[in-house]
Amino acid sequence: MCEIRASVSSVLTAVGVTEIRPQRIADALEIDLNLARKLTGVVQTSDRFAAGRDLPGLSGMKILGRAASSMGVSDDIVGRLERATTAYHELTRVYAGDRASLDSMLGHLATSGTERNDLAVRRQSFRSNSSIFGVQTRIQTDTMIVMPSMVMGDAADVALVRGFSDFQRLANGRNWIISRSNLVTRDPNRAFESHREALDPESRDEHKVPLLTEFCDLPLPCCRRVVLPSGAVQDVLTGAEVGLRGRTTLFTSEVVRPAFIWPDQQRHDYRVAPRCHTPAEIMLVDVLAHPETPLAAEPDFFITSEIDGSDSNYMSSDDLMRLPVCESLEQREASADALMFPDFPRYADAVLRATEFVGLDINELVMRRLVVRYPPMPSMMFLHWVYDPSSSTKLGQTP
Numbered sequence: 001m002c003e004i005r006a007s008v009s010s011v012l013t014a015v016g017v018t019e020i021r022p023q024r025i026a027d028a029l030e031i032d033l034n035l036a037r038k039l040t041g042v043v044q045t046s047d048r049f050a051a052g053r054d055l056p057g058l059s060g061m062k063i064l065g066r067a068a069s070s071m072g073v074s075d076d077i078v079g080r081l082e083r084a085t086t087a088y089h090e091l092t093r094v095y096a097g098d099r100a101s102l103d104s105m106l107g108h109l110a111t112s113g114t115e116r117n118d119l120a121v122r123r124q125s126f127r128s129n130s131s132i133f134g135v136q137t138r139i140q141t142d143t144m145i146v147m148p149s150m151v152m153g154d155a156a157d158v159a160l161v162r163g164f165s166d167f168q169r170l171a172n173g174r175n176w177i178i179s180r181s182n183l184v185t186r187d188p189n190r191a192f193e194s195h196r197e198a199l200d201p202e203s204r205d206e207h208k209v210p211l212l213t214e215f216c217d218l219p220l221p222c223c224r225r226v227v228l229p230s231g232a233v234q235d236v237l238t239g240a241e242v243g244l245r246g247r248t249t250l251f252t253s254e255v256v257r258p259a260f261i262w263p264d265q266q267r268h269d270y271r272v273a274p275r276c277h278t279p280a281e282i283m284l285v286d287v288l289a290h291p292e293t294p295l296a297a298e299p300d301f302f303i304t305s306e307i308d309g310s311d312s313n314y315m316s317s318d319d320l321m322r323l324p325v326c327e328s329l330e331q332r333e334a335s336a337d338a339l340m341f342p343d344f345p346r347y348a349d350a351v352l353r354a355t356e357f358v359g360l361d362i363n364e365l366v367m368r369r370l371v372v373r374y375p376p377m378p379s380m381m382f383l384h385w386v387y388d389p390s391s392s393t394k395l396g397q398t399p
Contacts, residue, residue: 134171182232
């Protein structure tokens, strides 16, 4: 890459380009402006791996060589450019197989421009997955409100709020699983039975999806809940019109009592893993934890592929298939204003409705937020806490 960058720079110097700007390059060589933009990236980008993604293809480099010759650039300089181009494309063939694979490899090696590149790739994936699966949503939200349990000591209850903004089908006959959840304890000595209660009285049936109807579009979406033999539950949207006529916004909310337990005498870990199964432009995850619960402490965060499926609940976090992403978890001072998400105006009110239902003051909770644009799918937004009762740290406090 160093040689090809040097040869391109030599060509530009030879035609009198002293200020590296796309329009100057295009005018000096009488080439297309898009090609000039790529050459600008090749020369100016400090990270050589990032610069490799800007390199024009073989046909573009041949155009550059012919343009340089027509402008009187010496055969030595043009020859150097041609040899560097041939060597680079041979490297592509031997080590990557094709240009698309090479660009992906360079993207993982680059230290600059990675966020822009990642979002571009994930945007393409969103469009492709929308077409393949026949559904898409503008925003998916997954919110967890954690509090000391009302039904069991040394345990926590959880209120769940899930939402979809502008969910629509792109193909006929698509039933779609909008959520799947299960509770797992890795402590065989403390098995427990959980109960789910929908916030909305009209949804309090074990076979009903717990729609929060006051925040859903009308007519309400057709949906059903399936309880699996493992005890996991999945909520399914059933048939609707295709395209904008069937577009809908919906929220579900329920309280799980209890959802977590913590041992008194041993180190224990807790995992929260909101899933992305639906092609989405944005995924929003909020965790609101009461300060007297372990989940108020700072978690480890990463995004992992869900190829491992349900086995991921039992795997070491070091063995999970982590995905390279540019997003990070943000801690906020919890408040009604902090919940606001301008792209989804109903969201904050839906979450406040849940906090009121369980009798919590939003201002007393510890809040962490994650926003992922064009999230990979299928994937899990993995939050991992470790609680050690033998330490001097009290529940929910970070040392």
